[in-house]
Amino acid sequence: MLIATWNINSIRARETRLLDWLQSRQPDVLCIQELKAPEQEFPFESLQQYGYYAAVFGQKTYNGVAILARSEPEDVESGFGDDTDDVQARFIAATVDGVRILSTYVPNGERVRSEKYIYKINWLYRLRTYLKDHTLLTGPVAICGDLNIAPEERDIANPDAWEGSVLFNPDVRAEFRSLLSMGFMDTFRLHEAESGYYSWWDYRNRGFERNDGLRIDHILVSRELSPQCTAARIDREAREGEKPSDHAPVLAVFD
Protein backbone atom coordinates (compact mmCIF):
# COMPACT_ATOMS: atom_id res chain seq x y z
CA MET A 1 0.00 0.00 0.00
CA LEU A 2 1.36 3.38 -1.08
CA ILE A 3 0.22 6.38 0.96
CA ALA A 4 1.14 9.91 -0.09
CA THR A 5 0.50 13.50 0.97
CA TRP A 6 0.85 16.69 -1.05
CA ASN A 7 0.09 20.35 -0.47
CA ILE A 8 -0.91 21.20 -4.03
CA ASN A 9 -1.50 24.95 -3.47
CA SER A 10 -4.78 25.27 -5.45
CA ILE A 11 -6.62 22.33 -6.98
CA ARG A 12 -7.60 24.43 -10.00
CA ALA A 13 -4.08 25.66 -10.73
CA ARG A 14 -2.66 22.15 -10.26
CA GLU A 15 -5.31 19.81 -11.68
CA THR A 16 -3.29 18.63 -14.67
CA ARG A 17 -0.16 18.19 -12.57
CA LEU A 18 -2.14 16.23 -10.01
CA LEU A 19 -3.63 13.89 -12.61
CA ASP A 20 -0.25 13.34 -14.27
CA TRP A 21 1.32 12.62 -10.92
CA LEU A 22 -1.39 10.14 -9.92
CA GLN A 23 -0.95 8.34 -13.21
CA SER A 24 2.81 8.03 -12.85
CA ARG A 25 3.02 7.23 -9.11
CA GLN A 26 -0.22 5.28 -8.69
CA PRO A 27 -0.65 5.81 -4.92
CA ASP A 28 -3.43 3.91 -3.17
CA VAL A 29 -4.11 6.99 -1.05
CA LEU A 30 -3.21 10.64 -1.62
CA CYS A 31 -3.99 13.27 0.99
CA ILE A 32 -4.05 16.77 -0.50
CA GLN A 33 -4.05 20.17 1.15
CA GLU A 34 -4.66 23.80 0.15
CA LEU A 35 -7.40 23.13 -2.39
CA LYS A 36 -8.29 26.86 -2.26
CA ALA A 37 -11.71 25.99 -3.65
CA PRO A 38 -15.13 24.88 -2.44
CA GLU A 39 -16.32 21.33 -2.99
CA GLN A 40 -18.49 22.40 -5.98
CA GLU A 41 -15.32 23.23 -7.91
CA PHE A 42 -13.52 19.99 -7.10
CA PRO A 43 -12.74 17.88 -10.22
CA PHE A 44 -14.49 14.69 -9.11
CA GLU A 45 -15.12 13.52 -12.70
CA SER A 46 -11.56 13.68 -13.98
CA LEU A 47 -10.26 12.00 -10.83
CA GLN A 48 -12.82 9.23 -11.25
CA GLN A 49 -11.56 8.72 -14.81
CA TYR A 50 -8.08 8.25 -13.35
CA GLY A 51 -9.43 5.67 -10.91
CA TYR A 52 -9.74 7.74 -7.74
CA TYR A 53 -12.55 8.35 -5.29
CA ALA A 54 -12.40 11.61 -3.35
CA ALA A 55 -13.53 12.71 0.10
CA VAL A 56 -13.44 16.52 0.05
CA PHE A 57 -13.66 19.27 2.65
CA GLY A 58 -13.44 22.45 0.61
CA GLN A 59 -13.48 26.16 1.32
CA LYS A 60 -13.59 29.23 -0.92
CA THR A 61 -10.20 30.97 -1.41
CA TYR A 62 -8.28 29.41 1.48
CA ASN A 63 -7.44 26.02 2.97
CA GLY A 64 -9.37 22.94 1.84
CA VAL A 65 -8.31 19.30 2.26
CA ALA A 66 -9.16 15.99 0.62
CA ILE A 67 -8.41 12.28 0.58
CA LEU A 68 -8.07 10.58 -2.81
CA ALA A 69 -8.12 6.79 -2.89
CA ARG A 70 -8.43 3.86 -5.27
CA SER A 71 -10.88 2.23 -2.82
CA GLU A 72 -13.92 4.13 -1.68
CA PRO A 73 -13.23 6.12 1.53
CA GLU A 74 -15.52 5.12 4.39
CA ASP A 75 -16.72 6.93 7.52
CA VAL A 76 -15.68 10.34 6.24
CA GLU A 77 -15.42 13.05 8.89
CA SER A 78 -14.86 16.72 7.96
CA GLY A 79 -13.44 18.95 10.68
CA PHE A 80 -12.83 18.08 14.31
CA GLY A 81 -16.49 18.44 15.28
CA ASP A 82 -15.33 19.82 18.63
CA ASP A 83 -17.97 22.55 19.04
CA THR A 84 -15.62 25.41 18.28
CA ASP A 85 -17.01 27.79 15.63
CA ASP A 86 -14.01 27.09 13.36
CA VAL A 87 -14.79 27.80 9.68
CA GLN A 88 -11.36 26.83 8.32
CA ALA A 89 -11.35 23.59 6.29
CA ARG A 90 -8.12 22.00 7.52
CA PHE A 91 -9.01 18.45 8.54
CA ILE A 92 -10.70 15.45 6.96
CA ALA A 93 -10.56 11.80 8.01
CA ALA A 94 -11.67 8.61 6.28
CA THR A 95 -11.03 4.88 6.40
CA VAL A 96 -9.37 3.38 3.33
CA ASP A 97 -8.59 -0.34 3.13
CA GLY A 98 -8.94 -0.58 6.90
CA VAL A 99 -6.54 2.31 7.63
CA ARG A 100 -7.81 5.49 9.27
CA ILE A 101 -6.38 8.26 7.07
CA LEU A 102 -6.14 11.88 8.30
CA SER A 103 -5.48 14.68 5.82
CA THR A 104 -4.35 17.69 7.83
CA TYR A 105 -3.43 21.25 6.96
CA VAL A 106 -1.96 22.68 10.16
CA PRO A 107 -2.17 26.49 10.31
CA ASN A 108 1.04 28.26 9.30
CA GLY A 109 0.86 30.72 12.19
CA GLU A 110 2.18 33.81 10.37
CA ARG A 111 4.52 34.92 13.16
CA VAL A 112 5.08 33.85 16.73
CA ARG A 113 2.73 35.38 19.29
CA SER A 114 0.35 36.56 16.53
CA GLU A 115 -3.33 35.71 16.63
CA LYS A 116 -2.79 33.17 13.85
CA TYR A 117 0.04 31.56 15.82
CA ILE A 118 -2.18 31.15 18.87
CA TYR A 119 -4.73 29.55 16.54
CA LYS A 120 -1.97 27.21 15.26
CA ILE A 121 -0.94 26.04 18.73
CA ASN A 122 -4.56 25.62 19.76
CA TRP A 123 -5.32 23.75 16.52
CA LEU A 124 -2.53 21.26 17.32
CA TYR A 125 -4.01 20.78 20.79
CA ARG A 126 -7.40 20.14 19.19
CA LEU A 127 -5.79 17.56 16.87
CA ARG A 128 -4.36 15.67 19.85
CA THR A 129 -7.72 15.85 21.60
CA TYR A 130 -9.37 14.48 18.46
CA LEU A 131 -6.93 11.56 18.35
CA LYS A 132 -7.70 10.66 21.97
CA ASP A 133 -11.46 11.14 21.70
CA HIS A 134 -11.72 9.08 18.52
CA THR A 135 -9.65 6.16 19.86
CA LEU A 136 -6.97 6.71 17.24
CA LEU A 137 -4.14 5.84 19.62
CA THR A 138 -4.73 2.20 18.77
CA GLY A 139 -5.29 0.57 15.40
CA PRO A 140 -3.88 1.43 11.97
CA VAL A 141 -3.79 5.24 11.67
CA ALA A 142 -1.88 7.60 9.35
CA ILE A 143 -1.65 11.33 10.09
CA CYS A 144 -0.75 12.88 6.75
CA GLY A 145 -0.33 16.45 5.69
CA ASP A 146 1.29 19.83 5.79
CA LEU A 147 2.06 20.03 9.51
CA ASN A 148 3.89 23.35 9.08
CA ILE A 149 6.54 22.11 11.54
CA ALA A 150 10.16 21.21 10.82
CA PRO A 151 10.85 18.67 13.62
CA GLU A 152 14.65 18.98 13.87
CA GLU A 153 17.67 20.91 12.62
CA ARG A 154 18.40 18.21 10.06
CA ASP A 155 15.03 19.02 8.46
CA ILE A 156 16.13 22.53 7.45
CA ALA A 157 18.81 23.64 5.01
CA ASN A 158 19.56 26.72 7.10
CA PRO A 159 18.33 26.03 10.64
CA ASP A 160 19.91 29.16 12.15
CA ALA A 161 17.88 31.38 9.81
CA TRP A 162 14.64 29.60 10.77
CA GLU A 163 15.14 29.18 14.52
CA GLY A 164 12.40 31.08 16.31
CA SER A 165 10.08 31.14 13.29
CA VAL A 166 6.55 29.70 13.27
CA LEU A 167 7.85 26.61 11.45
CA PHE A 168 10.81 25.94 13.78
CA ASN A 169 10.80 26.93 17.44
CA PRO A 170 10.71 25.12 20.81
CA ASP A 171 6.89 25.26 21.04
CA VAL A 172 6.13 23.69 17.68
CA ARG A 173 8.95 21.16 18.09
CA ALA A 174 7.31 20.14 21.38
CA GLU A 175 3.96 19.84 19.60
CA PHE A 176 5.54 17.50 17.05
CA ARG A 177 7.21 15.43 19.77
CA SER A 178 3.92 15.10 21.63
CA LEU A 179 2.46 13.39 18.55
CA LEU A 180 5.45 11.02 18.60
CA SER A 181 4.96 10.39 22.32
CA MET A 182 1.39 9.30 21.53
CA GLY A 183 2.94 6.44 19.58
CA PHE A 184 3.16 7.89 16.08
CA MET A 185 6.29 7.44 14.01
CA ASP A 186 7.72 9.80 11.40
CA THR A 187 7.84 7.38 8.45
CA PHE A 188 10.49 9.38 6.61
CA ARG A 189 12.88 9.09 9.53
CA LEU A 190 12.34 5.34 9.74
CA HIS A 191 14.33 5.13 6.53
CA GLU A 192 16.52 8.24 6.25
CA ALA A 193 18.70 9.81 8.94
CA GLU A 194 20.58 12.34 6.81
CA SER A 195 19.87 16.04 6.31
CA GLY A 196 19.19 17.54 2.89
CA TYR A 197 15.64 16.28 2.36
CA TYR A 198 12.88 18.88 2.24
CA SER A 199 9.23 19.05 1.22
CA TRP A 200 8.72 22.83 0.90
CA TRP A 201 10.75 25.57 -0.71
CA ASP A 202 9.60 29.18 -0.58
CA TYR A 203 8.68 30.61 -3.98
CA ARG A 204 10.01 33.96 -2.86
CA ASN A 205 13.72 33.34 -2.51
CA ARG A 206 14.05 30.81 -5.36
CA GLY A 207 14.90 28.33 -2.63
CA PHE A 208 14.26 25.23 -4.71
CA GLU A 209 17.10 25.85 -7.12
CA ARG A 210 19.48 26.03 -4.13
CA ASN A 211 17.70 23.24 -2.20
CA ASP A 212 17.08 25.80 0.53
CA GLY A 213 13.99 24.17 2.00
CA LEU A 214 12.28 22.68 5.03
CA ARG A 215 10.74 19.28 5.72
CA ILE A 216 7.30 20.29 7.00
CA ASP A 217 5.04 17.74 5.26
CA HIS A 218 4.79 14.41 7.02
CA ILE A 219 3.26 10.95 7.19
CA LEU A 220 3.07 9.86 10.82
CA VAL A 221 1.78 6.36 11.49
CA SER A 222 0.59 4.48 14.53
CA ARG A 223 2.47 1.67 16.30
CA GLU A 224 0.43 -0.88 14.39
CA LEU A 225 1.49 0.47 11.01
CA SER A 226 5.08 1.55 11.55
CA PRO A 227 6.59 -1.99 11.52
CA GLN A 228 5.04 -2.46 8.07
CA CYS A 229 6.53 0.69 6.57
CA THR A 230 9.10 -0.59 4.08
CA ALA A 231 10.08 2.69 2.39
CA ALA A 232 9.55 6.45 2.52
CA ARG A 233 10.67 9.28 0.31
CA ILE A 234 9.99 12.80 -0.88
CA ASP A 235 9.19 13.24 -4.57
CA ARG A 236 11.42 16.20 -5.28
CA GLU A 237 10.91 15.73 -9.01
CA ALA A 238 7.28 16.87 -8.68
CA ARG A 239 8.56 20.30 -7.54
CA GLU A 240 10.38 20.82 -10.86
CA GLY A 241 9.21 22.34 -14.12
CA GLU A 242 6.56 24.92 -14.98
CA LYS A 243 4.08 26.10 -12.34
CA PRO A 244 4.85 23.64 -9.55
CA SER A 245 3.30 23.74 -6.10
CA ASP A 246 5.70 25.13 -3.53
CA HIS A 247 5.49 21.70 -1.83
CA ALA A 248 6.66 18.27 -3.00
CA PRO A 249 4.68 15.05 -2.36
CA VAL A 250 5.76 12.81 0.52
CA LEU A 251 5.33 9.03 0.15
CA ALA A 252 5.36 5.96 2.39
CA VAL A 253 5.08 2.30 1.38
CA PHE A 254 3.49 -0.42 3.56
CA ASP A 255 3.49 -4.19 3.33
Added chain:
DNA sequence: ATGGTTGCTTAGCAA
Protein backbone atom coordinates in the same frame (compact mmCIF):
# COMPACT_ATOMS: atom_id res chain seq x y z
C1' DA B 1 14.09 44.48 9.27
C1' DT B 2 12.27 44.05 4.74
C1' DG B 3 11.09 41.80 0.60
C1' DG B 4 11.22 38.43 -2.52
C1' DT B 5 6.70 34.91 -5.53
C1' DT B 6 2.37 32.63 -6.29
C1' DG B 7 -2.80 32.08 -6.11
C1' DC B 8 -7.25 33.86 -5.36
C1' DT B 9 -9.63 37.73 -6.36
C1' DT B 10 -9.41 41.86 -8.30
C1' DA B 11 -6.35 45.49 -3.54
C1' DG B 12 -5.14 42.86 -0.42
C1' DC B 13 -4.65 38.57 2.12
C1' DA B 14 -2.24 34.25 3.00
C1' DA B 15 1.59 31.50 2.62
